[in-house]
Amino acid sequence: MARSPQRQSSREEYDYTEEYGSHSDQQSLRLRRVPSRVSNQNPPQFDWSSPHEEEDEEGSSGPPRDLRATPLPMALKRAMRQIQQMRVPVVSSRESWKRKKAKSLRKLKESGRGFLSFFSLWSKTLQKIGGNFGGGVQSYFLFLRFLVVLNFVSFLLIAGFVLIPSIVFRSVGSKLINSTGPEACMEYDPNPQGLVVFYNYFLDLLSGTGFMEYSYLFYGYYNNTMVEDVNFSYNIPLAYLLTAVFYFIFCLICIIVRMGTAARVVVATGVSTVGNYSMIAFTSWDYGCLGDRATKLKQKNIHYGLQVDLEEESMKKRAATLTLLQKIVLYSLRVSMCVLSLGLIIAAFFGIFKATEFSQKNSLQGGILGLFFEYLPSIVITAGNFVVPLLCDQIALIERYAPSNTVIVALLRSVFLRLVSLGVLLFTLWGQITCDGAENTGDCKLCQYNHLIYQCWETRVGQEMYKLTLFDFLINIAVLILVEFPRRMVVDNWSNKLTQWVGRQEFVVSANVLGLVYGQTVVWTGALFCPLLPLINTLKFILLFYFKKITLFYNCRPALKTFRSTTSTFFFLVVLLFGWGLGTVVIIYSVAEIRPSMGCGPFSVFPSMWSIVPMSFQKLSITSQEFLFFIGSQSFSIPLFALSCVVMCYFVALASVYGKSVALLRAQLKLEGRDKQFLVKQIEMLSQSQHILN
């Protein structure tokens, strides 16, 4: 047997003594012996190598893999490897061929992985950030990198299917249907009249009007063309719509795949409870930590973490001893503070509503004042997003939640504020485009949308999103240059009590991530109306990466309250999913319900954007039509639905079974430990009584 030579060789090389005196222990504890790496006295130790030797015997999982994962010194591993190699001829030729294939496949995979890592963006930078500032900050930059790649791939998609065919087929191709409709609705004149002052170009660049409006940037420039050749046809409106739909589905799949890996860790480890001292003691030190400053910081982190836990314990004890009166006071305080923060948020929404209305009414002003009015919604949203969380933080202090709960509550409030403020802006725009939903009254009667204010409403919505994106980016840069750099210079060069109390800027991960989610949500809502927005967003995020890196290394000190990096990744993706949901609602509503502008864009002749799909559908061959009808019909979808329910039930059952077996095994471990103690005591008693007898 292959096992015995190693046992014997290990016995020869190392020696060990037992803690318990009698021989019978030796037999029962035999499996707990191990070749120790130290040649001095040791009590029986856990057998590190035996589980892996077991697998060796079966040989099914490929020996070299086990060899790398065995916790033995290198010399022993090489000896084992030689023994395995000598054993190979005994195995059948088919087995050895399979093993060789598995080995070469593994080598190929590893070299492939090495090749791909060459392409992975910014990996050295991310390592440096992780080493110096910890996992929480690194997860922010990883998230940013994910969004950059997502946006870039989306842009390639859009460019390939919409932009390039539009450019190529601009002159070729015929109109799909000739436009009919009231003359007033078909007016669309994006180009400015008369002499244009030079600085207008700059203003136009910032607000997407003027020379930028009638360009590939916005919906209004794309044409209702269809190219038909001998064996090739390309329907641009259909391509536009289907690309937008596919873009959303693609983003959803990417997010869910990324969530899957993060979720697996979260589910496996369960919800982390507060006060997990052992975890902090054993697993919190980051071995990859580099640099003197970083290690001192890590120590402060751990110290702070332990203190926080100790404090939470004492708070819990205090909370348990509150009298009824104090409890009533505390809960009523919490409720009133909650109402107050809700009131603040609603006030912010009202401000955005009013600002958007005002901006849309006064959008025809020229010059700097006009630019200010154009940007008014963005300004109000940004101001609200800045001021309201600050106030909510102060409110949360009064509420006296446990520290970890405070963070979660503040985060949820900020998410709610950011995403719903964007929703309010969109709602206001909708109200103005469709005359508050009553499409057959007032200004909307003629064209079913407000053609007086909006000759091409899709382009206007696209412009709003473009302005939001640009403004968000400019504000980030402005805060960096005007707030963070001066703050550091003041703190470093003036040392009095005030500056020490204010201190250097802290890199707050949660606020920054919410900024990213907000930016991505704006892109999602605007992608249908401004096809180049993903490209602009890619560039914006790339620049943001470098700017944030610079500010991190020069201006920031790492936060004392660190984020758990694995659970936080999952949380970021969940919030991103909310943003995706908002974008989906907008696109579904615009595609299905609002009448496209008659004066511009590829859908000018259709009653709704969606109606191009049934129209093109009828041009397909009969078999494809029947196949697609079948897929959409009840006789296919109901069995499919039933099947997916069954599969889901299977996985839920599997998960619960695993959970139960884990709990059972844990209980069994406890019992075995107690049994062992009991037996050891019995043995001691017996041996003592034997000694006494003797």
Added chain:
Amino acid sequence: MGNKQTTFTDEQLEAFQDCTFFTRKEILRLHGRYRELAPHLVPLDYTNSPDIRVPPTLIVTMPELKENPFRDRIVETFSEDGLGNLSFNDFVDMFSAFCETSPRELKTIYAFKIYDFNRDSFICKEDLRRTLNKLTKGELTPEEVSLVCDKSIEEADLDGDHKLSFTDFENMVSKAPDFLSNFHIRI
């Protein structure tokens, strides 16, 4: 491409690749790092497997280990004589256990060995106290340290013997989501 090197025979490199998580290039790079620590001691030519050991005082000067509070314990755990003198085999072994592709079970085993200061294959209160002191470098008062030790053992101890055996440790670590990413030295 790697045939020009004369540090190792191909057979040795194959053996290293099979026994660790490194590729050829990484092993050669590690040899360069190992040699940097003691250029007069470590030969360039390893084809006849010389038995050279670098003392721990030189190994802990590596930038990856310099600031680690457990550097002495790490080096002792991976050395064959238990005093910290690492041969090249041990050196490669050490970084292989800490690398990204190393599995959780292996890392757990070595983490347990590192934190077991008195090498009795249990983490008792004294081991934990020394761990905490190294972690917080004296920022906590002795009473706080004692309290944290008691609470940690209380949380993780399954069989009730007031010290942590390997199974207790493994069970506790399996619930820690950051363990794999933290127990990782980038080289």
